[in-house]
Amino acid sequence: MTGARRGNGSRPARRGQSTTTVGDERSALRVLVMVGGPGAGKGTQARYLSAALGLPHVASGDLFRDAMAEGTPTGLEAKAYYDRGALVPDELTVRMIAERLDQPDAASGAILDGFPRTVPQARALDGFLLRRGTRLEGALYIDVSEDELVRRLSGRWICSGPAQHVYHVVNHPPERPGICDFDGTELSQRADDAADTIVARLEKQLPPMYEVVDYYAERGLLLPVAGETRASEVTDALLRAIEHAVAEPVT
Numbered sequence: 566m567t568g569a570r571r572g573n574g575s576r577p578a579r580r581g582q583s584t585t586t587v588g589d590e591r592s593a594l595r596v597l598v599m600v601g602g603p604g605a606g607k608g609t610q611a612r613y614l615s616a617a618l619g620l621p622h623v624a625s626g627d628l629f630r631d632a633m634a635e636g637t638p639t640g641l642e643a644k645a646y647y648d649r650g651a652l653v654p655d656e657l658t659v660r661m662i663a664e665r666l667d668q669p670d671a672a673s674g675a676i677l678d679g680f681p682r683t684v685p686q687a688r689a690l691d692g693f694l695l696r697r698g699t700r701l702e703g704a705l706y707i708d709v710s711e712d713e714l715v716r717r718l719s720g721r722w723i724c725s726g727p728a729q730h731v732y733h734v735v736n737h738p739p740e741r742p743g744i745c746d747f748d749g750t751e752l753s754q755r756a757d758d759a760a761d762t763i764v765a766r767l768e769k770q771l772p773p774m775y776e777v778v779d780y781y782a783e784r785g786l787l788l789p790v791a792g793e794t795r796a797s798e799v800t801d802a803l804l805r806a807i808e809h810a811v812a813e814p815v816t
């Protein structure tokens with residue numbers, strides 16, 4: 566497998582002065598999106614950013630997994646796509662995210678992890694934010710090669726506790742094999758991290774993701790960071806990118 570195409574790393578084109586800083590309570594509605602291939606580290610980083618910025622972490626994949634576990638109509642419809650590593654149709658996905666963003670805890674904004682995954686989803690998000698009198702703060706793009714994506718997905722183990730702590734057999738192993746360091750629950754692999762589903766996810770999901778990367782680059786909103794360094798270094802790079810975007814917003 567070849568390395569992933571590098572994202573368009575061009576700096577945002579039109580940025581000016583801002584009255585806000587990272588974590589500034591004066592910001593009315595702050596929405597950031599996390600873009601990256603399956604296994605790029607979006608979830609790992611979104612948890613840190615959520616704590617650092619005081620914004621809820623809204624992960625489309627988690628919402629689908631919850632809906633499937635509960636057997637809701639959304640879950641039943643999504644399952645056929647999810648199980649074969651395909652994207653769930655835009656209309657269903659956009660509706661689910663819009664309902665989630667209308668929840669009280671997202672009144673001040675959110676970190677969206679895994680949404681948008683297609684240009685129609687990105688356009689729908691723009692429309693949603695416009696109706697609320699705001700726009701996207703930035704699109705954080707974690708750039709990771711395809712070979713590394715495969716290594717990360719195939720070595721990922723997740724705890725069965727409510728916090729769903731994430732491990733990796735090589736990069737981030739638990740102290741006791743198969744047991745979560747935090748809540749002592751058993752670790753398991755996600756069904757869609759099976760080898761053949763990983764291949765399907767990359768084949769089906771990377772092309773539309775690159776279109777989303779281009780969409781945000783063209784609008785001066787792309788905040789690319791190198792994703793193949795230690796997780797803490799990726800977090801620092803993301804926070805610096807957000808700080809820069811807040812200091813010089815697109816006008």
Ligand code: AP5
Pocket residue numbers: 601602603604605606607608609610625626627629646647648650651652653654658678679680681682683686717718720721722731732733734736737757766792793794795796797799
């Ligand atoms: P989703 O759950 O969003 O899966 P994904 O995008 O494939 O992303 P992952 O959760 O697999 O990976 P991640 O980037 O969060 O990486 P992680 O932090 O875990 O979506 C699942 C499915 O739902 C999709 O296939 C689709 O069917 C559907 N879906 C979801 N959103 C949709 C949408 N918008 N539209 C349509 N359908 C949608 O890290 C991975 C591993 O790497 C871990 O083991 C971690 O420990 C390790 N790691 C992380 N960072 C580092 C680092 N810096 N160095 C070394 N190891 C690291």
